[in-house]
Amino acid sequence: MLQQWWLQHKLKKLIKNCQLESVRLHYQYLLAQLNKPILKTNLLALDIEMTGLEPKKDQIVSIGIIPIIDSQIRPKFAQYKLIKIQGSVGQSATIHGILDKDLTNALTIEEALLWLFEQCQDKVLVAHHAPLDLQFLQQALLTTQQRPHALFAIDTLNIDKQRQQRKQQVLKTGSLRLNACRERYNLPIYNAHNALTDALACAELLLAQLSKIGKLEEITVGQLLNKY
Amino acid sequence: MDNSELQPILDFMRELAPFDSLHEQTIKQCCQTLTIAYYSQQQKFVHVDSNEAQLYIVRSGAFEVVTKEGELIDRVGEGQYFGFSGMLSGEQVINQVRILEDGLVYHLSAKMFDQLRANSYSFDRFFNQAFAKRLRNQGSIKNNHISTARITSIMSRELAATTYDASIFQATQLMSKKRVSSLVIMKQEKLCGILTDRDLRDRVLAKGFNGDIAVEKVMTKNPATIEPDALVFEAMLKMSELNIHHLPVMCEGKPIAMLTSTDLIRSQSSQPILLIGQIERQNNLEELIQVSQKIPDLLYNLIASDAKAIEIGRILTSVTDSLTRSLIALKQKQLGPAPMKFCWLAFGSQGRQDQMAGSDQDNALILEKETNEQEKRYFKQLSEYVCSALNECGFPFCPGNIMAQNPQWQLSLQQWQQQFSKWVSTPNPKALLNAAIFFDMRPIYGEKSLFDSLQTSVLTITKNNDIFIAAMTKNALQSTPPLGFFRSFVIERDGTEVKGIDLKHKGNALINDIVRIYSLSAGITEVNTSKRLESLIAKQKIDKEVAMSLLDAWEFIAHKRLTNQGLQFNNTQPVSNYILPDNLSSLIRHQLKDAFKVIHEAQGTIRLKFLGQF
Numbered sequence: 001m002l003q004q005w006w007l008q009h010k011l012k013k014l015i016k017n018c019q020l021e022s023v024r025l026h027y028q029y030l031l032a033q034l035n036k037p038i039l040k041t042n043l044l045a046l047d048i049e050m051t052g053l054e055p056k057k058d059q060i061v062s063i064g065i066i067p068i069i070d071s072q073i074r075p076k077f078a079q080y081k082l083i084k085i086q087g088s089v090g091q092s093a094t095i096h097g098i099l100d101k102d103l104t105n106a107l108t109i110e111e112a113l114l115w116l117f118e119q120c121q122d123k124v125l126v127a128h129h130a131p132l133d134l135q136f137l138q139q140a141l142l143t144t145q146q147r148p149h150a151l152f153a154i155d156t157l158n159i160d161k162q163r164q165q166r167k168q169q170v171l172k173t174g175s176l177r178l179n180a181c182r183e184r185y186n187l188p189i190y191n192a193h194n195a196l197t198d199a200l201a202c203a204e205l206l207l208a209q210l211s212k213i214g215k216l217e218e219i220t221v222g223q224l225l226n227k228y
Numbered sequence: 229m230d231n232s233e234l235q236p237i238l239d240f241m242r243e244l245a246p247f248d249s250l251h252e253q254t255i256k257q258c259c260q261t262l263t264i265a266y267y268s269q270q271q272k273f274v275h276v277d278s279n280e281a282q283l284y285i286v287r288s289g290a291f292e293v294v295t296k297e298g299e300l301i302d303r304v305g306e307g308q309y310f311g312f313s314g315m316l317s318g319e320q321v322i323n324q325v326r327i328l329e330d331g332l333v334y335h336l337s338a339k340m341f342d343q344l345r346a347n348s349y350s351f352d353r354f355f356n357q358a359f360a361k362r363l364r365n366q367g368s369i370k371n372n373h374i375s376t377a378r379i380t381s382i383m384s385r386e387l388a389a390t391t392y393d394a395s396i397f398q399a400t401q402l403m404s405k406k407r408v409s410s411l412v413i414m415k416q417e418k419l420c421g422i423l424t425d426r427d428l429r430d431r432v433l434a435k436g437f438n439g440d441i442a443v444e445k446v447m448t449k450n451p452a453t454i455e456p457d458a459l460v461f462e463a464m465l466k467m468s469e470l471n472i473h474h475l476p477v478m479c480e481g482k483p484i485a486m487l488t489s490t491d492l493i494r495s496q497s498s499q500p501i502l503l504i505g506q507i508e509r510q511n512n513l514e515e516l517i518q519v520s521q522k523i524p525d526l527l528y529n530l531i532a533s534d535a536k537a538i539e540i541g542r543i544l545t546s547v548t549d550s551l552t553r554s555l556i557a558l559k560q561k562q563l564g565p566a567p568m569k570f571c572w573l574a575f576g577s578q579g580r581q582d583q584m585a586g587s588d589q590d591n592a593l594i595l596e597k598e599t600n601e602q603e604k605r606y607f608k609q610l611s612e613y614v615c616s617a618l619n620e621c622g623f624p625f626c627p628g629n630i631m632a633q634n635p636q637w638q639l640s641l642q643q644w645q646q647q648f649s650k651w652v653s654t655p656n657p658k659a660l661l662n663a664a665i666f667f668d669m670r671p672i673y674g675e676k677s678l679f680d681s682l683q684t685s686v687l688t689i690t691k692n693n694d695i696f697i698a699a700m701t702k703n704a705l706q707s708t709p710p711l712g713f714f715r716s717f718v719i720e721r722d723g724t725e726v727k728g729i730d731l732k733h734k735g736n737a738l739i740n741d742i743v744r745i746y747s748l749s750a751g752i753t754e755v756n757t758s759k760r761l762e763s764l765i766a767k768q769k770i771d772k773e774v775a776m777s778l779l780d781a782w783e784f785i786a787h788k789r790l791t792n793q794g795l796q797f798n799n800t801q802p803v804s805n806y807i808l809p810d811n812l813s814s815l816i817r818h819q820l821k822d823a824f825k826v827i828h829e830a831q832g833t834i835r836l837k838f839l840g841q842f
Contacts (some may be wrong), residue, residue, distance in 0.1 A: 066234075071265065072263040072264060072265050072335070073263060073264035073265070074263055075234050075237060075259060075260050075261075075262055075263075075264070076260045076261060078234055185266075185330060186288050186289055186329060186330045186331055186332075187266075187288060187332055188236070188240075188287060188288050188332070190235075190236040191235070191236075194235065196233075196234060196235075197234070197235055197236055200234055200236060200237070201236075203264075204264065204266065204332055207264075207265065207266035207332075208266045208268070208330065208332075210266075211266050211267065211268035211270065211271065211330070212268055212270065214270070
């Protein structure tokens with residue numbers, strides 16, 4: 001309850017001060033959904049591939065998104081964008097498989113952010129290990145808008161972490177990785193590190209996690225949402 | 229969408245029958261229109277909205293389709309489907325779907341499903357429950373083996389015929405005009421004989437007759453004939469056995485063509501004929517045993533050439549028949565002629581002409597009358613020799629001792645009639661077990677009239693015998709086909725999971741049982757399951773659709789059984805009727821399941837028809 005009240009307060013303040021139209025609409029949607037059951041909310045699973053793990057130094061190379069509407073994943077509205085970077089993808093290509101030449105016709109980071117917030121005007125973001133992805137987005141917003149922006153998301157890693165802590169299980173290294181979590185829910189294992197595949201994997205994981213929570217009708221967006 | 233294919237979904241769907249048969253572009257389109265949901269056991273049931281029908285494709289987890297009454301319809305795991313029956317029939321689905329294991333499910337809308345069915349025949353065929361339609365068009369069951377060609381494909385269309393009272397002069401003029409070596413001779417619209425070049429030489433010229441003599445006096449009376457749908461192979465066999473060169477082809481009691489040995493030359497050198505020729509030429513047991521060692525090779529060549537199972541069964545049985553005859557003749561050469569008329573009978577698979585690998589022998593003797601000590605000794609020596617020799621040739625002794633060498637099954641015609649009558653009047657479990665074997669009988673050697681008399685009297689007592697037929701039905705219903713497959717298991721109708729399935733006893737034998745019941749009830753003389761069905765259809769004793777479906781199911785299961793045996797043979801594993809689900813593709817699993825369903829439904833029909841139960 002306290003968390004919900006605090007989020008509400010934060011969002012109201014942010015809406016007042018937000019310069020970017022699409023981000024403000026996103027905040028407004030979040031505010032309106034805070035007390036709504038999670039089942040009735042439009043969600044957008046997100047995954048980002050980067051050139052490295054440091055938001056201040058590394059850059060975004062691709063973004064994959066896939067919406068969950070009425071508790072069902074909609075591949076029809078899945079989208080994937082490549083993003084131009086300064087310099088070379090370097091060694092990171094071995095992880096995400098994207099080469100410099102693939103980025104010739106890619107979007108600029110400004111265009112990508114515009115597109116992404118357009119997509120989540122009426123959706124709540126979901127990511128696995130959300131802090132990392134959102135920090136990269138925040139860094140990009142800071143660079144392009146010269147202003148810091150708070151962002152909110154449901155973190156599937158966090159849900160599983162809490163679940164396991166509640167069961168008083170000791171967390172083993174790697175046990176919260178996307179595929180490790182998926183295995184616990186009898187979900188198929190996918191090849192990781194394509195932004196769209198990982199977004200799909202994250203969306204499926206969330207559905208699985210939600211179906212395990214008792215009294216699902218009573219769970220609100222506010223209870224699961226984190227601020228970054 | 230730019231480069232935004234969902235690779236995991238696409239990869240999964242591409243491999244999944246029947247989607248795997250669609251164009252790449254169509255599969256992509258499907259993947260896009262899917263929606264994905266997760267079902268967990270906590271929800272207990274999948275909420276199926278009957279107003280918004282869709283195809284459920286299981287990506288992970290396990291589900292069970294159950295009727296309102298709780299009867300298990302299907303258990304499905306990864307790569308299987310539910311929810312489509314309503315979309316096919318247009319009826320409201322009242323089945324429940326229970327969640328056994330948490331899992332991911334793709335939903336395909338009814339609109340897309342219908343569109344795919346309309347645009348792809350193979351897709352429609354996969355889901356369409358009209359099983360018969362599906363299997364009849366199976367591309368995998370080809371019919372290209374030389375031995376499995378039918379007479380109709382090689383016989384000449386023109387029939388040269390004259391009447392019994394024509395003179396030899398007129399007849400020979402006709403033969404030379406038509407350039408044929410034989411004529412069909414008719415009397416009152418019926419075939420009464422044939423006249424061949426050989427008859428003219430042996431019975432006219434050699435005897436000093438002139439051309440005025442009537443055809444009737446010199447023709448070959450009551451010639452052997454053949455049906456148009458007989459195999460070329462069977463015609464060859466008949467000519468070779470009877471040492472003749474002409475066979476009138478009879479259709480509904482009327483001659484339609486004359487099949488000559490010249491017609492058959494084209495298809496000579498085929499392997500089975502060579503083998504049978506070899507069998508007939510051997511003069512001692514050692515050589516026969518050696519020749520029989522080629523029988524498995526013949527079988528696996530037939531399997532490899534993808535001949536129809538039904539025809540493989542007929543060919544293999546012909547070889548066994550020929551071997552049996554050769555053995556009897558061989559022993560009789562030593563023992564001298566039999567002290568009375570007798571007939572060597574085959575039962576079971578040899579009787580039905582559906583022998584496959586590893587069939588054991590089921591045989592018996594009908595004797596003209598009861599035997600004295602001396603006569604008994606003759607038949608003992610003959611039968612013991614033939615049965616042991618068959619055993620050595622690869623047809624093992626019958627574990628149930630249903631063999632001609634067993635004195636219990638060396639009976640006079642009258643004793644046989646009494647025996648059958650006892651089984652029919654007091655159908656206890658043992659009698660019914662026997663019935664399944666003994667009622668599929670066929671004469672192999674000797675006096676056919678003994679067999680005919682026995683069969684006539686048997687059918688007289690079974691025909692319309694409600695009590696006996698009901699007992700047979702009850703017995704046949706004790707074994708049921710499996711429900712289907714689930715992961716590495718076969719699911720029985722009660723939901724238990726077993727490792728593999730005996731396709732003979734849980735498949736073909738159940739169909740044989742059903743068809744036998746219909747046939748005995750209708751007094752049909754055929755014993756081969758497919759011929760019985762044809763006869764039942766002709767006499768309108770069975771619904772044609774049901775009969776065709778049973779025939780297709782029989783062929784499909786037998787074909788799988790044979791391919792499995794071919795695989796086992798190639799891998800030098802022991803050959804059996806047992807099949808493990810792991811070795812089956814999803815399409816084959818689906819089709820086998822449909823074949824089982826046909827049997828299940830036919831069992832329901834005989835329960836209703838012959839037992840009056842639902």
